[in-house]
Amino acid sequence: xxxxxxxxxxxxxxxxxxxxxxxxxxxxxxxxxxxxxxxxxxxxxxxxxxxxxxxxxxxxxxxxxxxxxxxxxxxxxxxxxxxxxxxxxxxxxxxxxxxxxxxxxxxxxxxxxxxxxxxxxxxxxxxxxxxxxxxxxxxxxxxxxxxxxxxxxxxxxxxxxxxxxxxxxxxxxxxxxxxxxxxxxxxxxxxxxxxxxxxxxxxxxxxxxxxxxxxxxxxxxxxxxxxxxxxxxxxxxxxxxxxxxxxxxxxxxxxxxxxxxxxxxxxxxxxxxxxxxxxxxxxxxxxxxxxxxxxxxxxxxxxxxxxxxxxxxxxxxxxxxxxxxxxxxxxxxxxxxxxxxxxxxxxxxxxxxxxxxxxxxxxxxxxxxxxxxxxxxxxxxxxxxxxxxxxxxxxxxxxxxxxxxxxxxxxxxxxxxxxxxxxxxxxxxxxxxxxxxxxxxxxxxxxxxxxxxxxxxxxxxxxxxxxxxxxxxxxxxxxxxxxxxxxxxxxxxxxxxxxxxxxxxxxxxxxxxxxxxxxxxxxxxxxxxxxxxxxxxxxxxxxxxxxxxxxxxxxxxxxxxxxxxxxxxxxxxxxxxxxxxxxxxxxxxxxxxxxxxxxxxxxxxx
Numbered sequence: 008x009x010x011x012x013x014x015x016x017x018x019x020x021x022x023x024x025x026x027x028x029x030x031x032x033x034x035x036x037x038x039x040x041x042x043x044x045x046x047x048x049x050x051x052x053x054x055x056x057x058x059x060x061x062x063x064x065x066x067x068x069x070x071x072x073x074x075x076x077x078x079x080x081x082x083x084x085x086x087x088x089x090x091x092x093x094x095x096x097x098x099x100x101x102x103x104x105x106x107x108x109x110x111x112x113x114x115x116x117x118x119x120x121x122x123x124x125x126x127x128x129x130x131x132x133x134x135x136x137x138x139x140x141x142x143x144x145x146x147x148x149x150x151x152x153x154x155x156x157x158x159x160x161x162x163x164x165x166x167x168x169x170x171x172x173x174x175x176x177x178x179x180x181x182x183x184x185x186x187x188x189x190x191x192x193x194x195x196x197x198x199x200x201x202x203x204x205x206x207x208x209x210x211x212x213x214x215x216x217x218x219x220x221x222x223x224x225x226x227x228x229x230x231x232x233x234x235x236x237x238x239x240x241x242x243x244x245x246x247x248x249x250x251x252x253x254x255x256x257x258x259x260x261x262x263x264x265x266x267x268x269x270x271x272x273x274x275x276x277x278x279x280x281x282x283x284x285x286x287x288x289x290x291x292x293x294x295x296x297x298x299x300x301x302x303x304x305x306x307x308x309x310x311x312x313x314x315x316x317x318x319x320x321x322x323x324x325x326x327x328x329x330x331x332x333x334x335x336x337x338x339x340x341x342x343x344x345x346x347x348x349x350x351x352x353x354x355x356x357x358x359x360x361x362x363x364x365x366x367x368x369x370x371x372x373x374x375x376x377x378x379x380x381x382x383x384x385x386x387x388x389x390x391x392x393x394x395x396x397x398x399x400x401x402x403x404x405x406x407x408x409x410x411x412x413x414x415x416x417x418x419x420x421x422x423x424x425x426x427x428x429x430x431x432x433x434x435x436x437x438x439x440x441x442x443x444x445x446x447x448x449x450x451x452x453x454x455x456x457x458x459x460x461x462x463x464x465x466x467x468x469x470x471x472x473x474x475x476x477x478x479x480x481x482x483x484x485x486x487x488x489x490x491x492x493x494x495x496x497x498x499x500x501x502x503x504x505x506x507x508x509x510x511x512x513x514x515x516x517x518x519x520x521x522x523x524x525x526x527x528x529x530x531x532x533x534x535x536x537x538x539x540x541x542x543x544x545x546x547x548x549x550x551x552x553x554x555x556x557x558x559x560x561x562x563x564x565x566x567x568x569x570x571x572x573x574x575x576x577x578x579x580x581x582x583x584x585x586x587x588x589x590x591x592x593x594x595x596x597x598x599x600x601x602x603x604x605x606x607x608x609x610x611x612x613x
């Protein structure tokens with residue numbers, strides 16, 4: 008039995024998509040053989056109908072490319088303006104043919120789009136991408152997006168590469184992608200399957216085409232049986248088993264349905280390197296004094312044209328010395344430098360600044376950083392037409408606190424055993440298209456913790472833009488040097504470390520890309536925290552069972568801190584013991600924060 012799917016009518020009411028589809032099927036004047044083929048495809052038709060109905064308003068226009076008689080007549084029941092671009096091998100009855108405006112081939116649809124002047128609110132493309140290679144599929148997506156009206160939607164349905172029958176075919180050595188025969192199909196149009204796509208491939212293709220993905224779901228496209236089939240007991244049982252597997256494991260279903268629209272900010276002019284876009288550099292005053300002076304001096308030496316960039320110092324401290332330093336640097340600088348005062352810090356401070364500037368690009372940094380002379384030029388060099396964010400490596404400058412003293416996974420600079428993080432888009436080293444960032448809502452001001460900005464508030468915007476169809480690039484050429492102060496000697500360091508660890512699970516929940524690329528096994532903040540958790544568990548078991556052999560499981564953790572202690576001569580043992588205790592205390596605070604944060608965010612990070 009097909010699952011009922013609900014949608015909404017253009018007049019604001021609800022429809023039962025399944026009932027509409029089967030009502031159309033019962034009234035169709037077609038041969039019995041064609042009826043069985045159309046009935047076999049009813050689940051996907053009902054799914055597409057419900058998606059279209061949820062989006063439609065009175066007077067909206069829909070374009071269907073390909074499709075079937077059942078889908079054409081079902082869409083027509085919505086009383087919308089419907090146009091059909093049919094494929095040559097499509098079976099259409101007399102009731103469906105009047106909606107056909109053109110006959111197209113998969114390979115020339117993009118060309119047809121360029122000549123089309125009609126804008127559509129919804130464009131439906133079922134089971135067509137399979138006939139195209141990835142480059143052609145991206146080209147088709149891009150061409151179709153140009154035909155959308157404001158707020159319009161593209162709906163693609165394409166055969167799932169990981170569907171159950173393909174997996175079984177691979178196990179038995181049969182061909183995984185059968186070629187179409189080119190004849191007339193009584194269900195969906197018959198076209199050669201040149202390539203089947205995985206879900207993640209479809210998402211990447213949509214983003215490459217400048218589309219913002221709204222949903223990407225696995226869907227059952229066919230009835231479990233075609234009524235005219237004759238099946239033995241074994242074949243019947245296997246079909247029932249396959250249906251059960253598809254219900255439990257979505258990735259084994261027949262089709263992937265992708266709903267997407269034009270990416271946010273598509274209407275704004277896009278400037279690239281060749282256009283020499285204007286840049287405003289926002290420098291948050293955090294330390295002040297000589298560090299602020301050093302940062303501004305490095306920015307005043309930039310190789311980028313001085314008349315195309317300016318520097319804005321963001322000051323929430325109220326320190327009068329800031330204005331004096333800025334005035335002194337501005338006196339000898341070819342670019343404009345000014346101060347913007349505010350009572351706020353973190354994301355709100357930067358959002359206020361972005362709301363006021365008129366430059367094409369906004370660069371973000373602070374006065375803990377020293378920038379190379381070609382910092383701006385290097386970033387603009389990678390500013391493609393589809394790029395909204397650019398970041399790069401952050402290297403610790405001399406005098407910075409050792410990396411092992413910071414909560415694992417929270418420092419953007421690399422350690423001695425790993426490459427730079429390509430996940431963190433730190434506010435100390437990132438460039439955004441100003442209009443696009445504003446259109447996306449700018450930095451999320453709700454990402455706070457204890458009244459202060461939460462860890463990752465700056466990273467979230469870049470990944471949000473990426474999900475909205477823009478590219479967020481990480482380039483090694485866009486590097487900087489940053490001072491990381493040691494907070495051990497300052498008051499409240501335990502509370503700050505706990506809070507930072509507490510924020511990590513929330514970022515993992517908000518930005519799945521961070522979890523996928525930064526967390527070990529998707530759970531552990533680092534190898535060091537994993538070994539510490541193991542050491543804690545082993546110590547507890549050893550005490551409870553009074554069995555010292557469990558302590559051997561603390562060896563991996565001890566090996567991670569061995570370089571921090573001196574085992575010889577013996578006179579160094581007290582100092583080494585103090586170091587081990589200090590590191591253990593710090594990591595115990597991290598573990599407590601991670602556990603508390605995991606409970607609150609409902610996302611386990613240890």
